[in-house]
Amino acid sequence: MARTGSGDLLCRQNVKLDSFLKRNSERRVYDRIRAYEPCVVISETVDKVYMHVVMSDERVYLTEYPPRTLTAAFSFRRVRDIELVNDLPDFLSGKDRDVCQHIRITYVTVKPAVRGRDWLRRNKGDGLPTSRRSSHCPTVAPLTLAGYPAQRSPIEREPDELHVLAPSRSASCPNPESLGLVRVQRRVGSVLSRLWGRDGVGEGEEREAELHLYAVSQTSRLYLHLQSAWNSAIIRSTLLMDPLYRRRCSTWSDSSPGKRLPAVSLDRTAHLLAQLSSELLQNGISVESLYMLLQELRTAAQRDVALRRLFWRSSELCVFLVQTLEETLHSRHSVYTADQLLLSTLIVQTLAIMFRETEVEQARLNLLSAKKGALASRMLLALMVDPDLCRLQDVLDEYLDAACSLLFELLLLGHEASRSSSAGNFLSVGWILRVLQPHPHMMAFVGHSARQVVLVLSDPEDSFLSPAQSVLLFQRCRLLVACLQHSTTLAHYLRSHYREEFRYSVKLSCAEEKLPSHYPISQPTLRLVEQILSLQR
Known part of the structure; x- marks a missing residue:
């Protein structure tokens, strides 16, 4: 069920909006809605209109206030950047202006520019046009949000509380108060062709576009949800470019149009998870049976986000996986065996998958x-191993890759907590690194990640990175940026041991050559590499 964006992860639902979404979207879309929140929207065709932003795992939709139509704004896999803008919008007044969070989303669209109300006709479009105002549309008069009672959240505001000052406008530019609020059937073929031609953008040509969202709430979580969904989407869509990974997932996705499996009911998913849990938790289970059951759980979790969300609603299975990891890797003081590392890798991969697209689950945070x-501390400490301890280097490397992916997911959780106003949400990035820092293998683990980034980006071979290699590079770069920004000790370690390697061996030009431009994760990774080079100075 969708969650609102004010304050806590689980909030009071907007019954009217939720009912509208359920009626007007396919089940596969409705089931994957993460959050919705009202805010002021600005794009090329929507100018300061109070709307609901509806976010699924794959796309962002817009709907009027109150809802009448549901329109796809953009797909996360086409996003270039999502950032908070530090400004005070002049169209807001009073405390709304002071607490407003301005979010700018930059994305790639192949849609030509459309003006007026026409964007509402494109229910299946990938993107809205840019926010750059056309010369044919003069600037509108400022929009003023009336003061709201302190005890009411933005989701409770009535439409008549949003006052738009009537501007003087030319006949060719519709009133912004009506943009997006009335679905109008009109003949647009030749008109739109002329408009598109005037912009000089042909069908199928890519261009950057912007969407500006103004969340008028100090407790808004919209930016966090957008960032988290974007990370998940670019990882998923990049990995789905690997045919083997796509076959293993065997699920419908944007990258495999027309390939849809019959929907599995939530009750059926819950029954399957309970059955798997019962078999995993039985006394005296053999290592071979444990391994086979974990493989089944991992595969099922890859295919079904509902199973991943259900996983967190009972603590037993998560506690069991962490305990098994502790016993497998840390109960003996000897060199790891191949069986230990293979089982540990499978456990860590399964846990990492369970984190994906489950941010809105309050049970996970609880x-x-x-x-x-x-439990979070145990999970973090259980991950750490000495990268140089084992002679089975290939098997150990596979484990270290999986451990980095899980640590990346935990750091995403930490980034959310760092921006949360909830006093009970203390699992910040700083907290995570403070838990790990005393571990005897933490420095070596971070050093291993740094060496792998240097190795990948200084390799003279011109071969492209595979989708999986690109995702892992992105995750390792996020780890290094977190260490450089949130831990004085780890930052000093990285600068004293790896500054020269990054300075002389890592080149952005090499990274650009190795990261295929059509990978959704390439541009975010390049920005992280640039950030690491800057922080290493």
Whole structure:
């Protein structure tokens, strides 16, 4: 069920909007809605209109206030950047202006520019046009949000509380108060052709576009949800470019149009998860049976986001996986065996998958933050191994790759907590690194990640990175940026041991050559590499 964006992860639902979404979207879309929140929207065709932003795992939709139509604004896999803009919008007044969060989304669209109300006709479009105002549309008079009672959240505001000052406008530019609020059937073929031609953008040509969202709430979580969904989407869509990964997932996606499996009911998914859990938790289970059952759980979790969300609603299975990882890797003080590393890799891969697209699950936060983060601490410390301890280097490298992916997911959780106003959400990036820092293998683990980034980006071979290699590079870069920004000790370690390697061996030009431009994850990765080079100075 969708969640609103004010304050806590689980909030009171907007019954009217939720009912509208359920009626007007396919089940596969409705089931993957993460959040919705009202805000002021500005694009090329929508100018300061109070709307609902509806976010799924794959796309952002816009709908009027109150809802009448549901329109796809953009797909996360086409996003270039999502950033908070530090400004005070002149069209807001009073406390709304002071607490407003301005979010700018830059994305790639192949849609030609459309003006007026026509964007509402494109229910299946990938993107809205840019926010750059056309010379044919003069600037509108400022929009003023009336003061709202302090005890009411933005989701409770009535439409008549949003006052738009009537501007003087030319006949060729419709009133912004009506943009997006009335669905109008009109003949647009030749008219739109002329408009598109005037912009000089032909069908199928790519261009950057912007969408500006103004969340008028100090407790808004819209930016966090957008960032998290974007990370998940670019990872998923990049990995789905690998045919083997796509076959293993065997699920419908944007990258495989027309390939849809019959929907599995939530009750059926819950039954399957309960059955798997029962078999995994039975006493005296053999290592071989444990491995086979975990493979089944991992595959099922890759295919079904509902199973991943259900996973967090009972603590037993997560606690079991963490405990098994502890016993497998840290109960002996000897060199790891291949069986230990293979089982540990499977456990860590399964846990990492369970984190994806489950940010809106309050049960996840409750479980990981219970008893001052006891389970999260155990999970973090269980991950750490000595990268140089084992002679089975190939098997150990596979484990280290999986461990980096899980740590990346935990750091995403930490970034959300860092921006959260909830006093109970203490699992910040700083907290995570403070838990890990005393571990005897933490420095070596971070050093291994740094060496792998240097190795990949200084390799003279011109071969492209595979989708999986690109995702892993992105995750390792996020880890290094977190260490450089949030831990004085780890930042000093990286600068003293790897500054020269990054300075002389890592070149952005080489990274650009190795990261195919059609990978959704390439541009975000290049920005991270540039950030690391800057922070290493």
